């Protein structure tokens with residue numbers, strides 16, 4: 001004589017044979033064979049029986065009662081044959097019951113592999129990726145996997161170290177790992193301070209020395225900071241406060257530098273630019289539906305872009321700068337790297353020059369040659 005569970009299994013097999021293909025699929029990996037599920041609410045009744053017989057602790061039952069819900073994949077659902085024959089589409093509630101792994105992408109990066117990539121990012125760009133950045137790094141790596149046609153993170157790691165690749169993929173890897181968020185007139189108080197407090201004196205000094213005012217947008221991303229500076233200086237020039245000026249934009253990412261050099265922006269990107277300056281310094285592009293804008297040639301002629309990695313100890317710029325903007329860049333570095341980078345940049349600052357950081361960055365606690373003159377604005381000099 002077959003036991004109740006065996007009978008249930010047999011009945012389930014018969015039901016399966018009658019079921020449609022879709023129903024079979026919904027039954028999942030068990031191949032449609034219904035077995036009693038210990039996680040199903042039906043086992044609660046069995047527990048109650050055992051408890052009444054003194055075989056189970058009351059608190060065990062209470063715990064189970066909180067956890068157990070009816071499972072359509074359980075043999076007990078044969079008690080309601082009609083429900084079995086029309087298996088419901090997976091609901092939100094039933095999907096929630098799936099193990100998290102069922103939703104995970106095919107391959108997740110192993111912790112040790114993640115650490116190798118994080119170390120490489122740190123060594124090459126100084127960017128500190130801790131464990132909380134794992135998902136972000138993984139998403140960025142996946143893009144490179146798709147672009148290279150490679151299947152696994154390990155294959156990609158090999159590609160990065162393949163001598164025949166001559167470092168090409170490493171450059172693209174760095175491009176993918178950097179965060180390039182930027183805006184025209186980002187943190188606008190900096191440009192107000194520059195216009196009202198600094199540029200007239202800086203312009204005067206440069207004119208007397210018969211040289212241009214020199215500005216460096218260090219970590220310039222797609223050039224919006226450099227072109228904002230160009231607009232601000234151009235306005236000062238019109239008022240006669242500044243004579244000649246030149247702006248250097250540098251970044252580690254070749255991708256953003258390409259966009260900076262093209263100087264073409266979408267309508268939504270130019271929104272932060274005041275209307276009057278848009279009219280003066282932007283040209284509507286012909287040939288691409290008229291939707292995009294390009295920085296006017298007279299402004300572009302004053303801005304130059306170069307690739308520069310702050311981790312290259314040997315970098316030296318040909319002249320000293322009156323103003324350095326290094327905003328929202330060192331925030332990605334650890335404290336030690338921040339101090340090194342800032343000190344290195346300050347070497348390229350004129351003795352009477354000014355240094356700007358992002359509003360969420362602080363230089364307090366660093367031994368630098370900088371003195372704070374306003375929040376996130378510093379001048380070169382000794383602290384008194």
Ligand SMILES: C[S@@+](CC[C@H](N)C(=O)[O-])C[C@H]1O[C@@H](n2cnc3c(N)ncnc32)[C@H](O)[C@@H]1O
Nearest residue numbers: 125178180181182219221252253309310327328
């Ligand atoms: C968030 S963006 C900031 C852009 C702009 N300064 C602003 O505030 O809008 C940071 C830029 O720093 C660049 N960067 C990161 N690490 C760098 C490094 N080691 N050397 C040079 N540039 C780096 C990134 O490529 C990125 O474009």
